[in-house]
Amino acid sequence: MSETKELVIVHSRGLDDERSSVAWSIANTAAASDMAVTVFLVAAGVDWARRGAADVAHLNPQDPPIGEMIANFLANGGRILVCPPCAKVRGYTEEDLIEAVTIAGAPAMLQIVARGAGTLTF
């Protein structure tokens, strides 16, 4: 398959939820499968973008640590968007977040969906 497929993963699970590991694992698999993947962090999922938050998180011993999965996801071309009001309600500014993320709202995510991206929600 040569054409690039797009995937949007809406990720709302936080640092205490095993489903976060599943979401990042699937994001990694898709990015490693030549898919253009965007993770849209919302609600408690925004905490993954906070500086240092993912460094010690390891929610499933069968998966790599979350920080490693996020780094690998970005290295494979993955893109991370952060919901603005979800960051703001937690007191996070751009300076609190890892450099690789973009604070962008629903329109940026929906634009990708509108052009035919597959979607997954956690």
Added chain:
Amino acid sequence: MDKQQNPIATARWDAGDAGCGRLISGLRNELRRLSAGETLEVTATDAAAPIDIGVWCSMTGNPLVYETHPVYVIQRCTG
């Protein structure tokens, strides 16, 4: 299922029991070390490896030139 005789691979990677995202991310990283046309012999004991590796090779266009679980030989595509 044997696709053909096990060729002598350019490189080898023991994935152990890694599965799902860990297996595929590692596979991608290992294959990237090779040049187009070179081959990687992967040993992957995960029960889902026969399906997951085959599908990944099909999606990415990297030919799976040999498979007899838990050994798989994948050729890096030219793309």
